[in-house]
Amino acid sequence: MAELEPERATVQIEMHLDPAGTQVVILAGELDSSNADSLQERVASIPPQPPRRLIFDLTHLRFMDSAGIAVLIGAAKASSVSLRNPSPIIRRVLEATGLSGVFSIEP
Amino acid sequence: MRKARRFDGQPESVAGARQFVRDVLSDQPRETIEAAELMTSELATNSVRHAHSDFELAILISPREIRVEVSDHGRGRPVPRSPTPQEWSGRGLQIVLELSDEWGISPTPTGKLVWFTLPLPTRSAEHKSRSATSKSRAPEQSHEPVVVTRPAADSADVDRGLVNRGRAALC
Numbered sequence: 001m002a003e004l005e006p007e008r009a010t011v012q013i014e015m016h017l018d019p020a021g022t023q024v025v026i027l028a029g030e031l032d033s034s035n036a037d038s039l040q041e042r043v044a045s046i047p048p049q050p051p052r053r054l055i056f057d058l059t060h061l062r063f064m065d066s067a068g069i070a071v072l073i074g075a076a077k078a079s080s081v082s083l084r085n086p087s088p089i090i091r092r093v094l095e096a097t098g099l100s101g102v103f104s105i106e107p
Numbered sequence: 108m109r110k111a112r113r114f115d116g117q118p119e120s121v122a123g124a125r126q127f128v129r130d131v132l133s134d135q136p137r138e139t140i141e142a143a144e145l146m147t148s149e150l151a152t153n154s155v156r157h158a159h160s161d162f163e164l165a166i167l168i169s170p171r172e173i174r175v176e177v178s179d180h181g182r183g184r185p186v187p188r189s190p191t192p193q194e195w196s197g198r199g200l201q202i203v204l205e206l207s208d209e210w211g212i213s214p215t216p217t218g219k220l221v222w223f224t225l226p227l228p229t230r231s232a233e234h235k236s237r238s239a240t241s242k243s244r245a246p247e248q249s250h251e252p253v254v255v256t257r258p259a260a261d262s263a264d265v266d267r268g269l270v271n272r273g274r275a276a277l278c
Contacts, residue, residue, distance in 0.1 A: 008119040009121070030125075032118075032121055032148055033118055033121065033152045033155075034121060063125065065148040065202075066149060066198040067152065069198060070198070088138070088141070092206070093202055096202075096205035097201055097202065097205060
């Protein structure tokens with residue numbers, strides 16, 4: 001009998017334009033396959049005004065797996081995407097999977 | 108030491124599996140915990156999304172290594188892919204083979220078991236050296252992921268010669 005598991009991933013998504021007019025998406029919490037769609041919907045709602053540049057601020061994102069990375073890759077198809085402060089494990093994954101060149105990593 | 112827990116086959120269960128990893132490995136280095144948590148998330152997601160199955164997560168800590176096993180009722184055999192940088196999906200097992208020391212897939216009487224190992228810190232230097240060697244192996248010397256033909260929970264030493272080591276399994 002499977003146990004009921006109360007834990008679930010929650011992700012907070014906040015979007016704003018920085019002083020330079022660049023769209024910043026601030027993520028916090030945990031991003032996985034159970035909630036990646038919510039980020040996908042928010043990203044899709046960003047008006048496609050070229051040249052489009054997106055900054056994903058990952059400073060407070062405690063966890064992200066391949067479901068979250070997939071959303072970032074999707075965003076990078078239409079925009080120049082920067083990742084701000086990815087965690088060491090995310091940096092390691094991006095390098096190991098050959099994705100470092102898809103994003104600008106800050107710092 | 109072996110600790111195990113069964114989880115419902117719901118997407119929300121994956122976060123609980125990660126929490127279980129963090130709790131059981133709380134004494135381990137942060138790098139080890141984060142790698143185990145990420146790989147567990149990928150395997151648990153595969154169980155829920157592809158096998159449409161509840162799953163059992165087991166963590167075995169020995170003097171030499173940490174071994175994490177995710178077993179479900181799916182009969183399909185997951186195969187690692189090498190998606191291009193433009194592809195969205197297909198990176199779960201790729202992450203496992205990149206971050207793990209060794210990993211493998213075993214059929215069980217009720218489905219399959221996917222496992223990976225991480226070296227314990229006291230032997231990390233030796234494991235890193237061996238891992239680097241295996242990852243630079245020429246393609247013709249590598250092998251496909253091998254199915255171990257019995258439950259692997261208590262056979263880590265016996266099946267060592269059959270398992271996948273790092274990236275060589277992709278070639």
